[in-house]
Amino acid sequence: MRVIVWLVEGTWPACVDAVRTHAPGASDVVLLHVSGPEVADVAHGAFAGLLGRGHPRGHTPAGSWGSDPGDRLTDLGGTSAAELMDAAAARLGGPCARMERTGRVEREVVAAAEGADLLVLARDGDRAGLGPHSLGPAARFVVDHAPCPVLLVWPEAAPGLATLPPPPPHHH
Template structure:
């Protein structure tokens, strides 16, 4: 079985811990981190539009992209160390949710963590995670980042009109 573990800055520990707990010893694991292009593109666009005429070497978009790549590599290293077993590391960039779905096409299982409200319900998933859960072509193991909320924390009851 091939298992893809989505490594995200806010929830990676929970995803890795779920892989440690639920993935058999002989199964192949890939740790995936996706860097969104939006911040680097915004920095580049601002530079070109306002400041950058004739000075391409000072484009902050390039520096932001380099810092993002370095941070992604460090995060994948930390995740691999926490996993404590061999795993492939995969870095991608683009629209995060689409890149995760694309990477999951060849997986037998995708492990990811909730990244929204700390209460059960649809808002416990951020937009990218909701997209991934809805569109992944393989089963998804969705875990809470930390202890799951108790049964006494349901969403508020909708008001009657």
């Protein structure tokens, strides 16, 4: 049984625990972390903007400016992803593979789930009440497009049934 576990900062422990509880016999567990390119892209763009202003044509002061901060942010992101993967593997306590992807997060998760028997993810929206708002845009996309069964977990205890919205008025 191939289980993909989508690890997100802050909610990953619930996903790892769900594998231990609901798929204890899984022979192939893959810890998945996806880095969106947005933060590093912004820094790359800002750095390129600095290079483009007030310098004679053909003169590139890369040496005087140092390295592109987008590269540093990409490296920092990789470090935290590796630490998150290490912590998740330790919590899982069994054999697992690691998969790191970069791109549009929700699309990378769906692509990574191709051929899987189960995809485990956590709610990423408003977790104060039951209902559709407990899914943010990324998790909603993944749930709607996953090519395999999905186990959707609450990162903490689920809200009580009292948080259910009232039923719509009944019209005759």
